[in-house]
Amino acid sequence: MSNHLENQVRTCDTTGLPVCLTAQKFIKLNGVFAVIFLLIGAIAAVLLALTRWPAVHLLDAQWYYRILTAHGMNMLIFWILFIEVAILYFACTTLLNSRLFSKKIAWVSFVMMLVGAVMVNVIVFIGKADVLMTSYIPLLAHPVFYLGIILVAVGTLIGVYNFFATVYIAKRDKTYDGSVPLVVFGAIAAAIIAVVTLLHGAVVMIPTFTWSMGWTAQPDPGWYRLIWWGLGHQSQQVNVCAMVSVWYLLASLTTGAKPLNQAVCRSAFVLYILFINLASAHHLLVDPGVGAGWKIWNTSYAMYLAVLASMIHGFTVPASVEIAQRAKGYVRGLFGWLTNAPWKNPGFSAFFLSLVIFGFIGGITGVTLGTQQINILAHNTLRIPGHFHATVVGGTSLAFMGLIYYVVPLIFQREFYARSLAIIQPYIFGIGIVMLSFGMSFAGSAGVPRRHWDVEFTGANLAAGFDSGTHLWLGVMGIGGVLAFIGLLTFILLTVAAVFFGKSNKGRAMTPWATPKTLVTEGDVDATEDHRSPGTMTLVIILLVTFVVYYFANWLALTDVWHVR
Amino acid sequence: MSQDKKHPLQKLLDNPWLLLALGVLIPVLSYTVWGWVELATLAPAALP
Ligand code: HEM
Numbered sequence: 001m002s003n004h005l006e007n008q009v010r011t012c013d014t015t016g017l018p019v020c021l022t023a024q025k026f027i028k029l030n031g032v033f034a035v036i037f038l039l040i041g042a043i044a045a046v047l048l049a050l051t052r053w054p055a056v057h058l059l060d061a062q063w064y065y066r067i068l069t070a071h072g073m074n075m076l077i078f079w080i081l082f083i084e085v086a087i088l089y090f091a092c093t094t095l096l097n098s099r100l101f102s103k104k105i106a107w108v109s110f111v112m113m114l115v116g117a118v119m120v121n122v123i124v125f126i127g128k129a130d131v132l133m134t135s136y137i138p139l140l141a142h143p144v145f146y147l148g149i150i151l152v153a154v155g156t157l158i159g160v161y162n163f164f165a166t167v168y169i170a171k172r173d174k175t176y177d178g179s180v181p182l183v184v185f186g187a188i189a190a191a192i193i194a195v196v197t198l199l200h201g202a203v204v205m206i207p208t209f210t211w212s213m214g215w216t217a218q219p220d221p222g223w224y225r226l227i228w229w230g231l232g233h234q235s236q237q238v239n240v241c242a243m244v245s246v247w248y249l250l251a252s253l254t255t256g257a258k259p260l261n262q263a264v265c266r267s268a269f270v271l272y273i274l275f276i277n278l279a280s281a282h283h284l285l286v287d288p289g290v291g292a293g294w295k296i297w298n299t300s301y302a303m304y305l306a307v308l309a310s311m312i313h314g315f316t317v318p319a320s321v322e323i324a325q326r327a328k329g330y331v332r333g334l335f336g337w338l339t340n341a342p343w344k345n346p347g348f349s350a351f352f353l354s355l356v357i358f359g360f361i362g363g364i365t366g367v368t369l370g371t372q373q374i375n376i377l378a379h380n381t382l383r384i385p386g387h388f389h390a391t392v393v394g395g396t397s398l399a400f401m402g403l404i405y406y407v408v409p410l411i412f413q414r415e416f417y418a419r420s421l422a423i424i425q426p427y428i429f430g431i432g433i434v435m436l437s438f439g440m441s442f443a444g445s446a447g448v449p450r451r452h453w454d455v456e457f458t459g460a461n462l463a464a465g466f467d468s469g470t471h472l473w474l475g476v477m478g479i480g481g482v483l484a485f486i487g488l489l490t491f492i493l494l495t496v497a498a499v500f501f502g503k504s505n506k507g508r509a510m511t512p513w514a515t516p517k518t519l520v521t522e523g524d525v526d527a528t529e530d531h532r533s534p535g536t537m538t539l540v541i542i543l544l545v546t547f548v549v550y551y552f553a554n555w556l557a558l559t560d561v562w563h564v565r
Numbered sequence: 566m567s568q569d570k571k572h573p574l575q576k577l578l579d580n581p582w583l584l585l586a587l588g589v590l591i592p593v594l595s596y597t598v599w600g601w602v603e604l605a606t607l608a609p610a611a612l613p
């Protein structure tokens with residue numbers, strides 16, 4: 001039984017699912033602004049890539065730090081948070097057959113977030129907040145900067161409240177039977193982690209704001225870093241949960257895949273909820289104020305339970321695709337299911353590239369860098385952005401782009417132009433980000449610092465700088481950055497053209513992106529009852545071997561730091 | 566299936582409020598409170 005108000009719901013002409021019109025409105029609003037912030041962040045991104053590439057060295061020092069601040073805020077905070085609120089609203093309404101709890105609350109949340117984000121951007125671009133996204137004390141920005149962040153954080157928290165209230169009324173009104181669908185469960189996990197995140201945000205930002213106003217004393221820098229990373233890192237776990245939910249959704253939309261085992265997939269999300277947030281400690285691995293016990297417990301033993309969860313999702317998601325494909329008759333060899341996947345469907349290619357980039361590059365580097373001893377080699381080098389551009393960019397952002405290839409036709413009810421461009425867009429972006437990430441990681445391994453304007457130390461009294469091999473990697477980073485920028489711009493232009501000028505598809509199904517044809521008929525028991533996934537198993541073994549090699553190489557590199565002869 | 570026949574794990578999975586409570590409690594204790602206590606009980610460095 002649904003709880004929709006009269007005339008406040010429509011039935012999707014493609015999927016037959018109910019769409020709450022209030023939720024739809026806010027999904028649209030949040031989506032549009034998410035893409036605008038993505039554009040600002042993208043322009044900043046290419047400027048940064050062209051500055052960190054010493055052969056180009058585009059911006060001057062001041063603008064480098066200003067643009068770096070703008071890039072971090074617009075990408076990591078605004079693009080991601082706006083789109084995630086949209087995802088939460090979608091999950092709790094359409095997938096639960098419920099109405100959104102409150103339109104008023106949705107407005108309050110949206111306006112607060114928007115005003116906050118605009119405040120931050122204005123104050124950064126007029127040069128009053130060159131403190132980078134982390135705004136480490138004692139760096140001091142204009143109070144408007146902190147106030148803007150507080151508004152965004154509280155606005156998001158209010159949106160999360162609206163989500164939980166909708167989950168509550170959906171259950172109360174019995175709009176669904178049994179347990180919530182898996183994608184909603186993932187969204188609940190993301191929302192729970194968001195609560196922890198935003199609470200830390202409030203605890204750290206309010207005294208920093210009052211300090212910037214001159215009302216209170218300067219907070220302790222060590223304390224600031226501890227609490228700030230409760231915001232900065234944990235928000236990444238919101239992203240992981242949201243991304244994994246989107247993987248499940250896109251796998252089902254593009255190949256008809258069904259979750260392998262509900263209890264296992266859900267338990268993996270529970271491991272995220274309980275343990276993933278501890279990992280924030282990896283940002284403090286070289287901080288002297290906290291002890292080794294705290295560091296090792298929070299980044300290793302307890303945290304590996306969350307890594308286990310990622311490995312579960314990393315297996316069940318592709319395995320569900322493999323089983324769905326095999327059931328359709330793509331049974332040849334180990335990888336026939338994969339080579340015959342709908343690679344010309346940008347929803348699928350974005351999803352699968354996201355899975356591979358996140359797992360192979362982001363996951364392996366993340367577990368390695370988060371190890372206390374190895375971290376000492378990598379801390380504050382370019383290896384760190386090399387890692388997180390594989391997680392939050394090649395992983396989360398790319399998955400969200402794949403989702404938008406469905407959101408525009410299904411929620412905005414508009415069709416994309418230039419569909420052949422849309423088909424190649426995820427590849428351009430994916431290849432660019434992989435190059436960027438490799439370039440950063442290898443240059444970082446040679447010691448190139450992050451957040452550094454001039455690694456050549458021009459004019460220094462002692463000779464400094466890096467060898468030609470390192471410069472080659474910085475070049476790979478620069479070219480990859482430009483390529484990723486082109487991919488991102490293509491995505492933004494396609495989306496804007498579709499949203500504002502696209503042909504309406506109201507009253508009929510969306511023009512489908514490619515989905516794989518079924519080769520077998522229903523009665524063909526042999527193929528349809530096969531529940532093995534040897535191809536995925538092979539991929540998992542390749543992943544584990546790669547991890548072992550990389551991990552070992554890092555410990556080896558650690559022994560090179562000192563000479564025992 | 567009646568409520569009381571549910572597996573305990575399934576009960577946990579179907580209870581977002583319990584998950585919310587645990588999801589806030591565990592990281593706040595393990596990361597935040599523990600870390601805060603370590604910082605608060607740090608002896609000031611003896612300056613040379
Ligand atoms: C076209 C795509 C992108 C390119 C070419 C790019 C490139 C860069 C570069 C060159 C840096 C500076 C590294 C340094 O100097 O230390 C950087 C930093 C960063 N990027 Fe990106 N990026 C892209 C997309 C994104 C996205 C989508 C996100 C988040 C969702 C993101 C998050 C960040 C963060 C958090 C930093 C660190 C800022 C800081 O150190 O304060 N980037 N990026």
Ligand SMILES: [Cu+2]
Nearest residue numbers: 233236280283
């Ligand atoms: Cu982190």
